[in-house]
Amino acid sequence: MNAAIPNSAFPNGIVAPFWEDLKPVSGAVLRYKTFGSAPNRYLVVEWNGAAVYLDFDHPVTFQAILYEGTNDIKFQYLTMVHNQYGDGSSASVGIEDDKGRIGLGYSYNGPSIRDGHAVYFLYPR
DSSP states (O other): OOOOOSSSSSOOOOOEEEEEEOOOOTTTEEEEEEEOTTSSSSSEEEEEEEEEEEEEEEEEEEEEEEEEETTTTTEEEEEESSSSTTTTTTTTTEETTTTSSEEEEESSSSOOOOOTOOEEEEOOO
């Protein structure tokens, strides 16, 4: 079950671009790759063609990008809205520390995501 972020209940220390019940389906891919060179690398984690529970016919594709050096985080959404739950109406989006005390919740069970949308978390400088 997804929850509002931050939340001291398990799990903690999370990066949640789309905390929803995703199901593996044929053709779906979860992949990651690091780009750049130290100290300015960035890690891209991509969910490509993932099925959201109860709507397996309309897969979603999105990414989380973590930036070394700045500690910024970006979520990018490519194809979401054709899935009845892809707009985030039953998902949590946000980031949280390892204790669940400090976090930034972008949305919780609210239709806040659309195709081509991005959310950028700027680390305090």
